[in-house]
Amino acid sequence: MRRRRFVKSMGVTIPATIISSSFLTKITAQNTVTGNVIIIGAGAAGLYAAKVLKDAGVNITILEASAIHGGRIKPLNGFGDFPIEVGAEEVHGKGNVMGDPPSFLWNSINEYDPDLLIEYEDLGYKEIFALDDDYIIYPPEWDPDFVDAVNFIDMMYAYTGDDIIMNDYLADEFGIVEGDRSWHVYEAWIGAEYGDSIKSYGMKSMAVSENLWLTGAKNYALDDAYLNILDTLWFNSVLENIEYNKQVTSIDYSSALINISCADGSTYSSDKIICAVPLSVLKENVITFSPVLPALNQNAIDILQMGHGMKIILKFTEAFWGDNVYDITFKNYPTLAWSPGLIRTDTTNNILMCFTMGERAEYLSGLGDDAIPAILAELDSLFDGVATPAYVDAYIQDWIKEPFIKGSYSYPAPNTYNSETDSRRLDLATPIDCKIFFAGEATNNHHPSTVHGALESGARAAAEFLECLSVPVNETHIDNAIEVEMFTANNIATFNLNTPKIARAKMYLQSIDGKMMQQFYYDTIPSGENMYQFQIKEIAKGNYILCCEVDEKMVSEKVIL
Numbered sequence: 001m002r003r004r005r006f007v008k009s010m011g012v013t014i015p016a017t018i019i020s021s022s023f024l025t026k027i028t029a030q031n032t033v034t035g036n037v038i039i040i041g042a043g044a045a046g047l048y049a050a051k052v053l054k055d056a057g058v059n060i061t062i063l064e065a066s067a068i069h070g071g072r073i074k075p076l077n078g079f080g081d082f083p084i085e086v087g088a089e090e091v092h093g094k095g096n097v098m099g100d101p102p103s104f105l106w107n108s109i110n111e112y113d114p115d116l117l118i119e120y121e122d123l124g125y126k127e128i129f130a131l132d133d134d135y136i137i138y139p140p141e142w143d144p145d146f147v148d149a150v151n152f153i154d155m156m157y158a159y160t161g162d163d164i165i166m167n168d169y170l171a172d173e174f175g176i177v178e179g180d181r182s183w184h185v186y187e188a189w190i191g192a193e194y195g196d197s198i199k200s201y202g203m204k205s206m207a208v209s210e211n212l213w214l215t216g217a218k219n220y221a222l223d224d225a226y227l228n229i230l231d232t233l234w235f236n237s238v239l240e241n242i243e244y245n246k247q248v249t250s251i252d253y254s255s256a257l258i259n260i261s262c263a264d265g266s267t268y269s270s271d272k273i274i275c276a277v278p279l280s281v282l283k284e285n286v287i288t289f290s291p292v293l294p295a296l297n298q299n300a301i302d303i304l305q306m307g308h309g310m311k312i313i314l315k316f317t318e319a320f321w322g323d324n325v326y327d328i329t330f331k332n333y334p335t336l337a338w339s340p341g342l343i344r345t346d347t348t349n350n351i352l353m354c355f356t357m358g359e360r361a362e363y364l365s366g367l368g369d370d371a372i373p374a375i376l377a378e379l380d381s382l383f384d385g386v387a388t389p390a391y392v393d394a395y396i397q398d399w400i401k402e403p404f405i406k407g408s409y410s411y412p413a414p415n416t417y418n419s420e421t422d423s424r425r426l427d428l429a430t431p432i433d434c435k436i437f438f439a440g441e442a443t444n445n446h447h448p449s450t451v452h453g454a455l456e457s458g459a460r461a462a463a464e465f466l467e468c469l470s471v472p473v474n475e476t477h478i479d480n481a482i483e484v485e486m487f488t489a490n491n492i493a494t495f496n497l498n499t500p501k502i503a504r505a506k507m508y509l510q511s512i513d514g515k516m517m518q519q520f521y522y523d524t525i526p527s528g529e530n531m532y533q534f535q536i537k538e539i540a541k542g543n544y545i546l547c548c549e550v551d552e553k554m555v556s557e558k559v560i561l
């Protein structure tokens with residue numbers, strides 16, 4: 001997921017506290033806990049949950065199906081003379097001018113060592129676009145088909161119609177069909193970037209997803225292996241708690257103690273579980289739950305979808321695509337490629353990183369090693385036959401064939417979202433009886449398909465777990481224990497919230513006749529005192545109502561703007 005081109009124009013704001021390390025400090029400080037939890041999956045989500053819980057004094061065990069940790073964050077060692085990533089490569093989101101704050105991952109790396117974050121998008125590199133067979137454009141602002149594609153992408157968030165398949169919408173509304181000279185631009189920039197194909201995405205779900213994205217559009221490369229950085233920041237302290245080659249195949253949560261079985265015949269028991277496996281694993285029923293999962297979670301698993309994806313890394317004797325070219329958009333199989341060595345000063349390697357998703361990835365996956373000549377042939381057709389003679393070596397990372405991952409990442413399939421709050425991701429994330437908690441990128445309503453989204457989901461699941469330990473499961477929430485204070489000044493809406501436990505909160509502005517003017521926030525908030533501030537969008541002067549719902553408590557306040 002690169003999200004390089006997607007500039008969300010809506011100005012919603014999320015306070016950094018909800019997902020920042022200070023949020024975690026708050027949780028650990030307020031809970032002295034004992035207990036035992038098994039975390040299933042040592043990807044970013046599972047490891048981050050593990051770190052939070054271990055810090056809080058919980059006895060943790062992490063069961064990981066493979067022989068390594070990191071999941072979809074995976075360095076390729078020994079292929080090049082700089083860190084090469086076959087999974088996640090970029091850090092998303094330094095916030096934006098609309099007031100969105102940076103992702104907490106960006107913040108954490110920036111605090112630790114700002115030099116690790118490479119702001120390559122501002123370095124003035126060129127891009128190549130294959131629009132027709134015989135020419136390459138750098139960049140084709142004058143080309144009407146290209147401009148249409150850019151405009152379409154920029155306006156995806158504003159779509160308000162039915163959740164029809166994007167490919168069908170493009171055909172019906174604009175007459176753009178596969179084979180047209182610009183169709184592949186949509187397939188590359190939306191199809192591949194979101195992990196599958198425009199033939200798989202629902203228009204409404206895509207729009208809602210765009211509006212929920214809260215960390216801006218900027219992306220950063222890293223000047224070290226992604227996993228090294230995360231290990232240093234958070235994971236090192238829990239690596240000793242991982243048991244490798246433990247593929248969980250069944251979870252029996254019918255009695256107080258949960259019983260877990262693995263494919264190698266080993267069994268475990270625990271008080272609670274955090275399930276942080278990829279969506280694909282849940283979809284394929286690799287793990288049998290007993291009793292079966294509640295309809296809410298199972299329906300979400302059925303509706304949410306995960307894409308097919310590959311990265312194919314090619315090494316050449318020369319950078320025939322151009323000394324100053326970073327990105328290439330292809331017409332066919334390679335789909336997108338970039339030159340990761342360009343942003344390094346210490347490399348002599350000429351490497352192209354091809355990023356292919358959806359049907360194209362399925363096709364190349366079916367070819368096995370013959371995928372390489374297929375890609376070289378397309379490079380040859382674009383670069384006058386120079387690719388094959390310059391070819392040195394290749395590495396194929398086929399995420400479809402990874403036995404414990406089975407795909408790329410979750411994408412906005414039709415019905416993923418009916419609205420920002422009516423979301424299958426939220427449904428999937430719903431804990432079961434304070435016993436089973438779900439983490440993983442697919443459970444993140446705001447930032448699915450990303451590393452920071454996976455980390456945030458781990459933080460959320462850990463917080464839910466801790467809250468369950470300190471609050472009896474069936475205790476009804478006491479409304480008057482929730483304090484809400486809110487006001488506006490200088491077009492900023494301020495909400496001071498104090499809640500004894502993690503709660504769902506919705507903060508918004510209404511017109512006097514009850515029309516929603518601006519939704520600031522809808523998600524969980526941590527326990528304790530929290531202040532949230534949001535920029536109010538341009539609005540006609542007059543009377544409005546500031547509203548705040550925290551669990552069942554609803555507070556409203558008339559304000560003059």
Ligand SMILES: Cc1cc2nc3c(=O)[nH]c(=O)nc-3n(C[C@H](O)[C@H](O)[C@H](O)COP(=O)(O)OP(=O)(O)OC[C@H]3O[C@@H](n4cnc5c(N)ncnc54)[C@H](O)[C@@H]3O)c2cc1C
Pocket residue numbers: 001002040041042043044045046063064065066068069070071072073086087088089090091092246247248249276277278281286287309310311399404405407408409439440441442448449450451452454
């Ligand atoms: C090609 C590609 C490029 C990407 N690029 C970026 C990027 O540039 N920036 C970005 O932010 N994100 C990117 N992503 C997405 C990002 O990698 C993921 O969103 C994130 O790493 C997912 O973390 P996770 O913990 O949810 O899942 P995973 O990393 O998949 O971890 C799940 C773990 O569960 C284990 N597991 C599975 N089944 C079982 C079982 N039955 N029992 C025990 N363990 C099990 C798996 O082995 C795995 O270790 C990319 C992903 C891909 C595939």
